[in-house]
Amino acid sequence: MSLRKKLLALIAVTVLATVALVGGIVAIRARQAFESLEDQRSRALADQFRREFTRRGLEVTRQVESVASGEVAQRIAVAQSQPTPDFAQFVNEAQAIAAAHQLEFLEVVADDGTLISSAQWPARFGYKEDWLQQESDWTSQPAFLRREELADGSALALIAVRALRLNDRNLYIAGGHRVGKDFLAGLALPAGTRALLYRSAGPQFVPQNLADSSGFAAQPDKLQPLITRVSAHPVETSDTIQWSDDPASAESIHAIPLQGRDGSLLGILLLASSRRELVELIQHIKTISLSVGAIGIVIAVLFSGWAARRVTRPVEHLAAAAREVGAGDWRVHVDVNSDDEIGELATAFNNMTRELIEQRERLVQSERVAAWRELARRLAHELKNPLFPLQITVENLLRAREQNPAQFEEVFQESTSTLLAEISNLKGIIGRFSDFAKMPRPELRGIAVNDLARDVVKLFQAQLTAPGRPEIKAALQLDDALPAIQADPDLLHRALSNLVLNALDAMPTGGTLTVRTSQHDGLVRLEVGDTGSGLTPEECERLFTPYYTTKQHGTGLGLAIVQSVVSDHGGRISVRSQPQQGTTFCIDLPQRPPAESARGVHA
Amino acid sequence: MRPGLKLDDGSPLTAGAVASALQTTAPDLRVKAAADDIVIDSDSPRPSLAAELALPRHAIAIRRPDGGFAASGPFRVASFQSGRHAELRANDFCWAGRPFLDTIQIDFNKNLREQALDFDLGKADAVEVSPDQIRRLAQDGRRVAASAPTDLLALAFDPHHAAAGDARLRQGIALAIDRAAIQSVLLQRQGEVSGALLPQWISGYAFLFPTAVDLTTARQLRNQVAAFAPLTLAYDPSDPLSRAIAERIAVNARDINVTVQPVANGTADMSLVRVALDSPSGAGALANVAASLDLGAVAAPTAPDQLYASERDLLAPAQIIPLLHIPEAFVLGPRVRNWTEPPAGGFPLADVWVEGER
Numbered sequence: 001m002s003l004r005k006k007l008l009a010l011i012a013v014t015v016l017a018t019v020a021l022v023g024g025i026v027a028i029r030a031r032q033a034f035e036s037l038e039d040q041r042s043r044a045l046a047d048q049f050r051r052e053f054t055r056r057g058l059e060v061t062r063q064v065e066s067v068a069s070g071e072v073a074q075r076i077a078v079a080q081s082q083p084t085p086d087f088a089q090f091v092n093e094a095q096a097i098a099a100a101h102q103l104e105f106l107e108v109v110a111d112d113g114t115l116i117s118s119a120q121w122p123a124r125f126g127y128k129e130d131w132l133q134q135e136s137d138w139t140s141q142p143a144f145l146r147r148e149e150l151a152d153g154s155a156l157a158l159i160a161v162r163a164l165r166l167n168d169r170n171l172y173i174a175g176g177h178r179v180g181k182d183f184l185a186g187l188a189l190p191a192g193t194r195a196l197l198y199r200s201a202g203p204q205f206v207p208q209n210l211a212d213s214s215g216f217a218a219q220p221d222k223l224q225p226l227i228t229r230v231s232a233h234p235v236e237t238s239d240t241i242q243w244s245d246d247p248a249s250a251e252s253i254h255a256i257p258l259q260g261r262d263g264s265l266l267g268i269l270l271l272a273s274s275r276r277e278l279v280e281l282i283q284h285i286k287t288i289s290l291s292v293g294a295i296g297i298v299i300a301v302l303f304s305g306w307a308a309r310r311v312t313r314p315v316e317h318l319a320a321a322a323r324e325v326g327a328g329d330w331r332v333h334v335d336v337n338s339d340d341e342i343g344e345l346a347t348a349f350n351n352m353t354r355e356l357i358e359q360r361e362r363l364v365q366s367e368r369v370a371a372w373r374e375l376a377r378r379l380a381h382e383l384k385n386p387l388f389p390l391q392i393t394v395e396n397l398l399r400a401r402e403q404n405p406a407q408f409e410e411v412f413q414e415s416t417s418t419l420l421a422e423i424s425n426l427k428g429i430i431g432r433f434s435d436f437a438k439m440p441r442p443e444l445r446g447i448a449v450n451d452l453a454r455d456v457v458k459l460f461q462a463q464l465t466a467p468g469r470p471e472i473k474a475a476l477q478l479d480d481a482l483p484a485i486q487a488d489p490d491l492l493h494r495a496l497s498n499l500v501l502n503a504l505d506a507m508p509t510g511g512t513l514t515v516r517t518s519q520h521d522g523l524v525r526l527e528v529g530d531t532g533s534g535l536t537p538e539e540c541e542r543l544f545t546p547y548y549t550t551k552q553h554g555t556g557l558g559l560a561i562v563q564s565v566v567s568d569h570g571g572r573i574s575v576r577s578q579p580q581q582g583t584t585f586c587i588d589l590p591q592r593p594p595a596e597s598a599r600g601v602h603a
Numbered sequence: 604m605r606p607g608l609k610l611d612d613g614s615p616l617t618a619g620a621v622a623s624a625l626q627t628t629a630p631d632l633r634v635k636a637a638a639d640d641i642v643i644d645s646d647s648p649r650p651s652l653a654a655e656l657a658l659p660r661h662a663i664a665i666r667r668p669d670g671g672f673a674a675s676g677p678f679r680v681a682s683f684q685s686g687r688h689a690e691l692r693a694n695d696f697c698w699a700g701r702p703f704l705d706t707i708q709i710d711f712n713k714n715l716r717e718q719a720l721d722f723d724l725g726k727a728d729a730v731e732v733s734p735d736q737i738r739r740l741a742q743d744g745r746r747v748a749a750s751a752p753t754d755l756l757a758l759a760f761d762p763h764h765a766a767a768g769d770a771r772l773r774q775g776i777a778l779a780i781d782r783a784a785i786q787s788v789l790l791q792r793q794g795e796v797s798g799a800l801l802p803q804w805i806s807g808y809a810f811l812f813p814t815a816v817d818l819t820t821a822r823q824l825r826n827q828v829a830a831f832a833p834l835t836l837a838y839d840p841s842d843p844l845s846r847a848i849a850e851r852i853a854v855n856a857r858d859i860n861v862t863v864q865p866v867a868n869g870t871a872d873m874s875l876v877r878v879a880l881d882s883p884s885g886a887g888a889l890a891n892v893a894a895s896l897d898l899g900a901v902a903a904p905t906a907p908d909q910l911y912a913s914e915r916d917l918l919a920p921a922q923i924i925p926l927l928h929i930p931e932a933f934v935l936g937p938r939v940r941n942w943t944e945p946p947a948g949g950f951p952l953a954d955v956w957v958e959g960e961r
């Protein structure tokens with residue numbers, strides 16, 4: 001991944017993470033605030049229920065007291081005071097009294113607990129209501145919750161009890177109202193809230209006992225865990241119920257256990273508060289966060305693109321310049337547009353290239369001087385050898401004309417031959433130097449390196465087996481799968497011949513000439529090895545320097561020509577040698593040389 | 604036969620017509636006419652034959668050519684609308700002499716409240732009242748004529764309903780019902796508690812059938828029965844007393860963990876029935892009750908112990924649970940005279956007269 005992409009991704013991730021973090025914090029804070037508000041609302045609702053419960057309890061108490069002080073209750077009390085009271089005539093009185101006083105429940109109970117008359121269950125006369133006798137004084141007792149048994153089941157009721165005492169006998173009046181859907185409907189609940197009532201009927205959850213103000217409760221099973229929990233531990237508990245897949249359907253449920261006088265759990269009031277506002281708020285925050293995140297990402301992409309371009313452009317220029325330097329162009333220059341680290345890097349790069357150029361020029365200059373010196377030395381050496389015989393011959397010729405004119409003609413003929421021979425020798429020396437200076441550009445065509453190798457070895461076969469010369473064996477190790485390459489056959493033949501000739505010279509006492517072809521990394525490799533005395537590392541380093549030779553009569557141009565030919569074909573030449581084990585020259589040639597290396601390509 | 608008997612249309616009532624009518628209503632007898640006599644042959648002793656023949660179902664009516672009926676009673680049916688209204692007119696040819704009343708208008712299927720309203724408005728001279736109202740009406744100074752406890756109030760299980768098919772369950776319910784509370788409170792001490800089909804004043808042995816509440820035994824019997832669906836109890840919706848009794852039975856049944864749901868008429872597992880005995884004779888009353896409750900034929904008893912055995916056999920399956928015997932009662936207007944309620948109930952209209960306006 002490029003530096004620009006990394007910067008782009010880094011900035012985008014940073015912006016996204018920031019937006020997500022801010023959105024998350026806002027959502028959490030909003031949720032906490034809403035939960036706090038919800039808790040306050042639940043408490044307010046619970047307080048309202050308690051106030052309403054107290055108010056209705058006072059109302060029930062007042063109604064029951066009114067009944068107890070009424071004429072019918074007095075008559076029943078008088079009848080009870082008789083030695084053999086007859087309550088049969090009062091069996092239907094409770095219904096009439098309850099209707100007159102708008103009470104849903106009313107029971108008239110004798111001193112011994114016998115039910116005289118019941119409004120809610122008239123047929124139950126004669127049964128015992130012993131719980132009324134457990135309280136010695138009902139005078140100041142407030143209303144309380146009680147489970148009233150009815151013909152069709154049971155009901156939760158808000159009951160008040162008063163006792164009418166006559167002749168040391170109590171007549172109990174127990175009346176009240178049902179705590180059910182009408183009670184729930186009477187609660188003034190704010191919008192978004194509702195109340196449900198569960199009539200406890202033991203440890204098992206009974207869905208039919210759950211109802212709201214309409215008398216019906218949908219999906220009662222959803223509330224079962226909360227109701228079961230409160231039934232097991234009757235303390236106020238809150239929970240959140242989601243009624244459908246829509247999160248906005250969730251409600252916060254605050255459960256208030258309703259207990260009777262003896263502390264037993266009679267019912268559970270469930271105050272439900274919709275969480276739609278919270279869900280919509282959270283959703284709104286999410287939408288805003290996503291929008292801001294998306295916009296932030298776009299801005300981040302644009303900004304990071306711009307910033308990355310500003311940061312990476314000098315780096316890219318430096319990289320391109322470094323590539324050019326690597327390709328050999330040391331004159332590349334990087335513009336310095338800033339004084340920061342990138343600017344310092346560019347300045348250092350420019351200094352480096354300038355120093356490289358200067359060092360190269362100095363090196364070239366010194367090499368050039370060395371080459372000229374070598375050339376002068378070689379020329380002097382090469383020219384001095386023929387010049388000395390010339391001088392001797394001329395001096396012999398002059399001396400013969402002065403001292404022995406009779407033999408002058410003979411001496412003249414011999415001297416003339418010697419002079420011509422030495423002059424020819426000088427021409428040859430000058431010709432070789434001229435040939436090296438005029439190395440032609442390669443004429444490329446498809447050639448088989450194996451055939452070339454065979455031709456060269458065949459050319460030197462006579463020298464290898466010449467009589468009186470120590471035997472040199474030729475070993476051809478050719479790769480039959482070697483592909484054809486584009487090369488100049490004459491130049492390559494000349495280069496290979498030079499290497500073979502050098503190898504032969506390196507084995508004056510005989511040995512093995514090895515010519516090997518192979519493929520390596522897409523290149524065709526041609527190796528020429530001998531089993532001579534080998535070269536020193538210093539000799540190996542200077543081996544390809546023009547006019548450098550390890551031979552007594554060499555010109556030092558042979559390997560220089562080989563290197564020139566190989567270089568013109570886009571290849572490279574190397575040498576490996578170990579003392580007393582021989583030397584191997586290795587030429588690697590591409591199948592097709594670079595365009596600038598060759599003059600043309602012929603199939 | 605009395606000589607000179609005539610039907611209400613003036614035609615003579617012949618022995619042949621009587622024999623033919625009786626043969627139809629009593630197929631187990633051989634009835635034939637012999638001059639002015641009626642000869643009845645029976646394969647077994649029938650000491651209560653006379654009482655049986657006095658039952659309403661053996662009443663003799665002769666179909667007239669115009670489709671109507673002619674009879675020999677004190678009144679003839681002048682018009683009849685089934686379930687709504689009947690008009691009776693004095694039979695000038697009655698063998699016992701012409702009755703005092705010229706015309707009697709009878710309205711049927713009026714509930715007690717409507718009857719009371721008609722009575723208070725002076726539209727009726729005599730209306731039927733529920734037994735539980737007798738005490739209050741008497742305290743209010745009304746003229747109430749009540750019979751002896753003749754009507755049987757019982758719980759009848761439908762044999763075709765499997766819910767109450769187990770006799771132990773029915774016996775458990777019978778032992779759980781507090782008859783005394785029903786009698787003392789709901790009936791305002793009218794009628795008498797009974798575990799027998801026939802009242803004590805007719806049979807003399809009704810006390811032998813238990814009526815006390817025994818919840819322990821009742822629960823044991825109920826617990827021997829596998830789970831069953833709630834039972835339904837049908838009552839007469841036009842009779843508040845019937846409903847109150849049904850609800851009380853439901854309360855009592857709850858004590859042994861049996862759910863009984865009172866329903867107004869319709870098909871139910873059991874129903875609250877009221878059967879008029881229609882006869883002061885034990886055998887006749889038992890036969891009438893057995894026939895009314897579809898308990899099957901009753902062997903004609905010749906002695907009280909046989910009557911007891913017959914009744915015991917009838918009650919053994921606990922298909923019928925006797926609760927009470929209640930009186931028939933009427934509240935009479937101020938101008939009604941000579942209303943003497945017969946012991947076995949019924950309308951003593953032949954001897955009644957009304958005082959005219961002065």
